[in-house]
Amino acid sequence: MVLTITPSIFKPYPELAAAMTLRRGEEPFGFNFSFYVGDDEERVRHNRQKYTEKLGFSSARLAVQKQVHGDRVVYVDEGYQPTESDALITDQEGWLLGVSTADCVPILLAVPEKSIVGAIHSGWRGSAQNVASKTVRAVEEQFRIAPGELIAWIGPSAGQCCYEVGEDIFRAFDNRRFKPIGDEKFLFDNKGVVLDQLLEAGLRPEKIEIDPRCTICDTRFHSWRRDRKASGRMIAVIGRKNSTDGL
Ligand SMILES: [Zn+2]
Numbered sequence: 001m002v003l004t005i006t007p008s009i010f011k012p013y014p015e016l017a018a019a020m021t022l023r024r025g026e027e028p029f030g031f032n033f034s035f036y037v038g039d040d041e042e043r044v045r046h047n048r049q050k051y052t053e054k055l056g057f058s059s060a061r062l063a064v065q066k067q068v069h070g071d072r073v074v075y076v077d078e079g080y081q082p083t084e085s086d087a088l089i090t091d092q093e094g095w096l097l098g099v100s101t102a103d104c105v106p107i108l109l110a111v112p113e114k115s116i117v118g119a120i121h122s123g124w125r126g127s128a129q130n131v132a133s134k135t136v137r138a139v140e141e142q143f144r145i146a147p148g149e150l151i152a153w154i155g156p157s158a159g160q161c162c163y164e165v166g167e168d169i170f171r172a173f174d175n176r177r178f179k180p181i182g183d184e185k186f187l188f189d190n191k192g193v194v195l196d197q198l199l200e201a202g203l204r205p206e207k208i209e210i211d212p213r214c215t216i217c218d219t220r221f222h223s224w225r226r227d228r229k230a231s232g233r234m235i236a237v238i239g240r241k242n243s244t245d246g247l
Helices: 039-052 124-128 131-142 167-171 192-199 224-230
Strands: 018-022 063-066 073-075 087-090 095-100 105-112 116-122 150-152 177-180 185-188 208-210 234-240
Touching: 018 087, 018 105, 018 150, 039 063, 039 234, 073 167, 087 095, 087 131, 095 105, 095 116, 105 131, 116 124, 116 131, 116 234, 124 131, 124 192, 131 192, 150 192, 167 185, 192 208
Parallel strands: 063 095, 073 087, 150 208
Antiparallel strands: 018 234, 087 116, 095 234, 105 116, 105 150, 177 185
């Protein structure tokens, strides 16, 4: 059973590992990567370890943060300890950065030739705080990289087909990317918001890939909206493999 997807935009760069997991079967916690959803901890640890090793990384080098729907960006290197944040960046080989999501948008960033990678978690709260462009700015400042050099992948997440929201979320944005459906309800395109933010931050359209799949109506994914408390989390990861490996 194939339980992982590979973003096409990163395929030309074999030195990078970039992937996102799927749910296993119809199990609520099938191939779950979060410790915080009621799944057995040992099973989650096992999933994380096996998946990280399968991608060619040491399981001690998987960086997963405590996601809090904020806009804090953390630089990962030796001695990284998970803290509360929603974006991770590094220029260190051998680190795999991960974000866990069900319906929130996972965003993976890279400048492959410079070993720079980033992973962002952007639910509607993160998008309202523009965590995507704050991460691009952090990459720019920390590594002296022009945003136009970045490659980005916007992963499977709640699609506008299904993501119904109320006035509160509508008011948190400047009205783009909402389809009114009456009764003060809207269909929200969070992936579209993230795309707008990345373009405004200076990324080039041809260097951004959007995965069209919706986690709510596509049952191969975990979805909090669809399954509520019986939903696990996928993980989206990116990292530059150690260049000395295999020599
Ligand atoms: Zn849908």
